[in-house]
Amino acid sequence: MKNYFLFSIKETPSIASAYAPEETPLAHELIQQIDQSDELPFELELFKLSSGKTGLMKSTYLADLQNIWLDYQPNSLAWPLFSERLKEIFSRNLSGLEGLDWIKVRINGNDEQRVYFIPRFERKLDVIDENKTKYITGTDRIIVPHFSSIKIDKLAVFHKPQAHDFWKITPELYVSDDLKKAIQKERIKGVSFEKVIVV
Structure with a gap:
């Protein structure tokens, strides 16, 4: 059985983070506003964040x-924000079944x-084993996802199901072992991989 991983930013004590303008809507509201756009309608500014x-x-x-x-640039929207280099690594490894497109962002x-890119899913992917996944009682909200090996077999990257359209742009990106190796081969730093449950 193939391995899959939650792909995220590695936490550090001090880091540059890209901030949206003060009046920007909340990230989940913004998803609908940019649904038909291939570019973010505002620019982001870098600030230093440090723990004190x-x-x-x-x-x-x-x-x-x-x-x-x-x-993989941290940002105030808590969205995946990729350099052109990281975007190209993802693009080269997609099967075409992921339904992924990209939103251009100026920072x-x-x-x-510099120009960065936000990955956006065009369709909701069916990736969960419903019988083994743990939900909040009486809801469809997932506590612990169990991904179906059959459903994700041909996907290099995918999202877990979420309410509304939060799955379109999500900080919870899951990647295949092959994509993980491609990212590591290119010596992408500041990222982490956490193995997820596949059944």
Whole structure:
């Protein structure tokens, strides 16, 4: 049986994070607004985030960070935000059954602008083993997903079912072992892989 992994950002004490403008709607509201668009209608700005004794601190001072432009850029929307390099790794490894497209995002920081990409699913994928998945009693909200090996066999990346259209753009991206190896081969840093349950 193939292995699959939850793909996410590795947490660090200090990091550059891309922030949407103050008046931006909440991420789940924004999904509907950009549903037919291939570009985010606003630009993001980089800030330094660091953990301190009083909690999370936000600063415009980026000079003491080793690298502000990350392949998987943290951001205020809590969406996956990929460099062109990471987007290309994903694109090269897709089977075509994932229904993935990309939203272009412009990020400003350190007196330059770079283009990043948000992966978006065009259709809701059927990936769960309903009998073994654990739900909140009386709801369809998943506590512990159990993915069906038959349903995900030909997918390089997928999402778990979520209410409304939250599955379209989600921070919970699951990747195949082959895609994981491709990401590691290209020495993408600052990311982590957590093995998930496949039945």
